[in-house]
Amino acid sequence: GAGVSQSPSNKVTEKGKDVELRCDPISGHTALYWYRQRLGQGLEFLIYFQGNSAPDKSGLPSDRFSAERTGESVSTLTIQRTQQEDSAVYLCASSFYLGTSEAFFGQGTRLTVV
């Protein structure tokens, strides 16, 4: 596609429910990244993919968070048993090469846990 596409753009969920966030990277981009941005704060690294492999999962906040990627295409970030502190904007980015080319961001998913 022309840009990184994320869905949904907004999600309100009840505490304890599971949510799934989707990211469609730019076509041909091998690397895909997930970040979280809490209100008024900077971007917090969650996980990246090189192809469908995620070598570094240390940024995931807890075992309630998981992510997967199908080939060099769509990625989903799943949060199980959501908590209020999970409320944030979740941003996805992709780049042509891992670590050596510019990363382009999607519009993000604003998650609100009530």
Add this chain to the structure above:
Amino acid sequence: EDKVVQSPLSLVVHEGDTVTLNCSYEVTNFRSLLWYKQEKKAPTFLFMLTSSGIEKKSGRLSSILDKKELSSILNITATQTGDSAIYLCAVGAGGGTSYGKLTFGQGTILTVHP
């Protein structure tokens, strides 16, 4: 732990002024420094600076990387109200499983008044 610090945290100027935003970093195995502009949700890519490209310019915006001082500046000349945004600095560093991780600073909030 990699660290990226931006200053000032916020800046208020009038249209036509020139501003300089600062980014300093302490990382292992530096590879690249990126500047982004964030207006609503999605950060928009501005520049990427590396050892082989330490100065970039686009219109009224320019950026320089000082590898000796471990810092970068983003200059905006003849500011316009449309330049009002959060400006984010990110550094790509590390090897192994950390290769794909970008570490972001907390951002500089720029407000340009008419």
